[in-house]
Amino acid sequence: MKIKQSPDDFIVEELTTLTPLSDGPFGLYRLRKTGWTTPDALNLVCRRWKLPWQRLSYGGLKDRHAMTTQYFTVANGPARGINQQNILVEYLGRAAEPYDSSFIKANRFRLVVRDLRDDETNAAQAKATAIRHVGIPNYFDDQRFGSVSAAGHFIARHLVLGDFESGLKQALTSAYAFDRAEAKREKAILRQHWRDWPTCKSKLDRGNARSVIDYLVTHPDDFRGAFGRIRPELGELYLSAYQSHLWNRTLAGWIRSKVSGSSLGSIELRTGPLPVPQSVPAPLLPDWFGLNIPLPSARMTWDAEASWAPAMQSVLNAEGITLEQMKLKGLRRPYFSKGERAAVYRPEGFSLIADDDDRNFGERKLTLQFELPRGSYATMLVKCLLGTSEGLD
Template identity: 45%
Template sequence: MKIKCRPEDFRVEELPTVEPGDRGRFVLYRLTKRGIGTPEAIESIRRRWNLPPDVVRHGGLKDRHALTIQYLSIFKGPERSLHQEQIDLEPIGRIDEPYGPSSFRGNHFGIVLRDLSDDEAARALRAATEIPRDGIPNYFDDQRFGSVGPSGDFIGRAWIAGDHERALWLALAEENDSDRPGDARQKAILREFWGRWPEAKEALDRSHIRSIVTYLVDHPTDFRGAFARVRRDLRSIYFSAYQSHLWNLILARFIERITRPEQRVVHPFRTAELPVPVGLEPDQVDRLARTRLPLPASRTVIGSDEVAEIARSVVAEQGMAWEDLRVRHLKDVFLSKGDRAAMFRAGNWSQSHLNDDDLYRGRKTLELEFELPRGAYATLIVKRLTDAAGGQSAES
């Protein structure tokens, strides 16, 4: 059984900290989107207004399977609206600096879970009352790993390991379940003609991928140079995905270290099976809430304590040392340094309530609203609720 949650039942709005005015070099916009990811939405805006990549800046990445509101800035951008099938863009003022991750403090969520039986609804509601108290392990959730194809190989890992051709092949040619028909066709062409660049160029439509293949026609083995011509925002996503995967593994190992087997439920995430703690004692909850885990990067300084030992062992199992975690040969992307909380708690949690489902007769809905800090995934809360209700996953 799957508990149903339509995209419009999953609403997200960024909570900006900047106050737009009537002066400044950057125009600030409110972007409302549905059925499209943030990079694709920004690319559509750039094409429509013929903008170079570096003039558009945004804060966070918002899921395509939701109705989302976020903000972005354009250097000397047009002060007019843009309305397309999946996006609405409205100018709301001017700011002195480009909008970025530090320009918002978190996100406000509104979620409706549908098609619940009375028993399922009661169990989900009980879990909803426990979440503000117990917190949620702060894993990067599945939408972080949309760039990972059926091979399970990470583009960022291949690059860091020095296999530049493999990294390029994964980025340009491996099929992906999120590919649009045109992208799937171009990837199929590349898989067929990989290494036969003139034939691949002849078969491809005019596109960003074709421009990279054009470079390979003249530089047939310069995979490093070809990868550097992949859009910067995509390359940044590739390396963030691998770093996030490593961090998830570190958190999983830490949870295993501080819990007993009966206090863990293993969940199948997109790139790994990860333990989620249940029935924790107060001291365990407190320890998880106090812990911050290092972001895997050579620039992140770690010592010799228990957390550092866990982090180094996770990376060693990847065949690397902590000091190897850096992006060589590319000057415009890097692995973030710092740390991340092992647990998050929802703020401004409204009273969750049950209603009759207007789409599924005789069934119930569970509605809730809350705020999360920047970087925390509301879909982890949805998983907690659906597990409690007896379902396997949420269906978008």
């Protein structure tokens, strides 16, 4: 099995409800990219246009390893674009308000999975029938958990437990697969000289890590204040990773309590296995399709009578935390977001076509097309359909 054998094997397009205006306080732009995360691509925009990050607004994160299209706004943004390094920014006009996820109608996908045997394509087609009937658990997928350490530690869990030094150290020193050379050098310095802030400062180039260390030189034990100086978009990612993990475990607990083990399959995430219903009893289907679970946070409304409450309480107990601890006192930003998420989705316009593989002689390929609600993961569909999404995450 080969996923994304060529760049055009995975295409995702954000479908927006926002129409460009001739006048307005915000510039509206279309971003097309390949090989970049959304934050990294938008940071390039900030550097090119000499903008503070706070002037940019966007609706969601798009995969690094895909050809993606999405939209963003810039307060008082210029009427120009960018075309470099697999990033194309097109100026579309003006907008009356900053862009956010509420303007995303859906995401449209086209995926090609190659180098398949006949039995694999047949099995996928059979699973597609079940997916159309039962849907797919709306878990957050591995792209959400890039900041989790190899040992499974979450930066935000350290913060919730009040250990800001451990959270800051993991954020500044943990190695990730896609670190560029400069990031690797910076992290090695910080690991070697941690708590020797003057030495760290003398060896670091200007940048976000250096500004955090500058603060620690004069406030050597204020790790809470230092964490507050991490780039805002990174702080938000760290918190959303942990919040997403707690939500996933809550949904998993609900599924295990309602669906018999013989009807459950399993998918593997880097944070552990999660159950997937292969079938759902007919009396349970209304509850299944109507289930919405709040994102765990100090600002959520607890409902002891809700069907998700026992599962969420069990997850919090296992983590050794309370919702009140998720307030992160003393930090204005970042903070855990408030909201809820549907437990299941059914892909719209879902088609699956098996054909001869034009790039791998004698093998078969599957071409998948579908639309998903904002915030849902195409890789989750692929995992449920084929048992893996390796190469897409």
